[in-house]
Amino acid sequence: MIVASPSNLYADLDVQAELDAPLAAQTWFGVGGRADLLIRPNTIDALATLVRRCRRDEVPLRVLGSGANLLVDDDGIDGVVVKLDAPFFxxxxxxxxxxxxxxxxxxxxxxxxxxxxxxxxxxxxxxxxxxxxxxxxxxxxxxxxxxxxxxxxxxxxxxxxxxxxxxxxxxxxxxxxxxxxxxxxxxxxxxxxxxxxxxxxxxxxxxxxxxxxxxxxxQPMSANSAGCMFRNPMVAGARESAGKLIDLAGLKGARVGGAVVSPEHANFLAIDRVGGGRAEDVRALVEQIKERVLVHSGVQLQTEVVFWRRGSTEGLHV
Ligand SMILES: Cc1cc2nc3c(=O)[nH]c(=O)nc-3n(C[C@H](O)[C@H](O)[C@H](O)COP(=O)(O)OP(=O)(O)OC[C@H]3O[C@@H](n4cnc5c(N)ncnc54)[C@H](O)[C@@H]3O)c2cc1C
The missing domain is CATH 3.30.465.10 (Uridine Diphospho-n-acetylenolpyruvylglucosamine Reductase; domain 3)
Incomplete structure (x- = not known):
């Protein structure tokens, strides 16, 4: 959904705004589509007013940090994405x-x-x-x-x-x-x-x-990843390494399209350019891992990485 009259939200505010803004380069995965509207407020007042207006107009609002724990869908993201990278913030x-x-x-x-x-x-x-x-x-x-x-x-x-x-x-x-x-x-x-x-x-x-x-x-720190994909689950009252469970399920190096389980650290899923990676590949690989680990160890893994998708409420701020 493109915001109906986006300028009503920000025209009089101290912000920089960009319609149909590419997000891939702003995340560590380096994949994903565009934000309908990316807003960079310059002041707390502008940010607070923007939040109030988004709420009033029922426009979804999300905040982008350095994009190191985020997977943006290939179809991009609806509503407003706020980035706090103006000098003040x-x-x-x-x-x-x-x-x-x-x-x-x-x-x-x-x-x-x-x-x-x-x-x-x-x-x-x-x-x-x-x-x-x-x-x-x-x-x-x-x-x-x-x-x-x-x-x-x-x-x-x-x-x-x-x-x-x-x-x-x-x-x-x-x-x-x-x-x-x-x-x-x-x-x-x-x-x-x-x-x-x-x-x-x-x-x-x-x-x-x-x-x-x-x-x-x-850890494969220079890979296109979002760090650990899954939370370390509680098993028999103690935290277990999700990477170990993935490894035990034989999934190190497993691949869907351009998304691959790092051979170095099984909880890191990376996009490799050779496979022309897409967010969809990462999502499919995540589902595959969840199924295989559940069958192998009886543990239901939960993602730590936040997934942004059109129409979804995950990672929504307003
Ligand atoms: C190579 C690599 C190594 C990593 N190693 C670790 C590690 O050792 N330990 C660890 O914990 N994590 C690790 N991570 C994951 C990541 O670094 C952390 O989760 C980090 O906190 C993400 O911060 P960010 O600003 O990039 O948030 P983003 O990825 O941009 O956003 C993550 C979530 O935070 C929300 N958010 C961002 N800014 C704000 C704000 N101002 N107010 C409210 N919500 C906000 C977003 O909306 C989203 O829901 C690693 C990632 C990579 C790529």
Whole structure:
């Protein structure tokens, strides 16, 4: 569905808007169609008003971070896609609230830059995010992390624009972070306040490098993928590695069209250009894996990657 009169939504707002905007290059998979309307707000007011108008006009709205955990359908996506990459939304205020160990990071800031800049300044806390491609908003929404910790470990407060278009700050005592999820309500993460610890910059940088090297040695980081496709399921009361279950089902290297199960890490599905990959191939491969793992181990895998499809409510913000 193309938005009926899209300019009613944004013409008077401080935003940049693009109709029929290609999204493939904005995701790590590098596949998928176009957004009916891509909007880049310049201010919180513009974003909040846009959210309210989308709700009023029943126009679906989704937020795109760095596209590292996302599969956009080949037919593209309806309604409005918001991207917080205007300079304001990429800001990082070090020494926020006048305190060395606090920083306020806006939703579109790059996690990679943040990890390196914090270490350079001798601020410890984000090393576990080394090698995890993300915007701040996407990282908080997914509680991104792994073996060494997760972003939720250092989040002190989150400012979120809710479905009603109002900005509300959620404080530490209200927030819960668990394996790849949070209790944050639906909405758009505008900023988060992070709790850091002063430390020796060299020690911080060494830790960042060590964790990056570990990731690089265990994951196909340069592949066109979205990281782990499936959540690690609970089996007999403990988290089991989805990659191990896929491997045990004999699926390493399995392929549908241009989508392939990484021979390096079975929970990474990658698009290879040789097969002319499409989102549809990834979806078909996902279904095949779910069926085979269910038969082989009796475990029902659930996807961690968010799928955007026309008319679907998955990943919808408004
Ligand atoms: C090579 C590679 C390695 C990876 N390794 C890891 C890993 O070790 N650990 C891990 O946890 N993940 C990993 N991932 C997945 C990915 O890095 C994380 O899920 C990350 O948090 C995604 O952030 P993003 O900004 O790219 O979000 P996107 O992929 O753009 O979006 C993901 C979801 O977050 C929502 N979202 C984005 N921005 C906002 C916002 N401002 N407010 C509200 N919602 C928002 C989107 O609408 C969508 O629902 C990896 C991915 C790749 C490609």
């Amino acid at each position: 990429r800001t990082v205020d070090f020494n926020a609230e006048g305190r060395l160990e606090r920083m306020r990071v806006y939703g579109g800031a790059s996690m990679e830059q943040l990890v390196h800049e914090s270490a350079r300044r001798g601020l410890r806390g984000l090393e576990a995010m080394s090698g995890i491609p993300a915007s701040l908003g996407g990282a908080v929404r997914m509680n991104a992390g792994g073996k060494f910790g997760a972003i939720g470990d250092v989040v002190d407060a989150v400012a979120l624009i809710g479905l009603d278009g109002e900005l509300r700050v959620y404080t530490n005592d209200e927030l819960r972070f668990a394996y790849r999820e949070t209790n944050l309500p639906q909405g758009i993460v505008v900023w988060a306040s992070l709790r850091m610890l002063p430390d020796d910059p060299i020690a911080c940088r060494t830790r960042v490098k060590e964790i990056f090297a570990y990731k690089k040695s265990t």
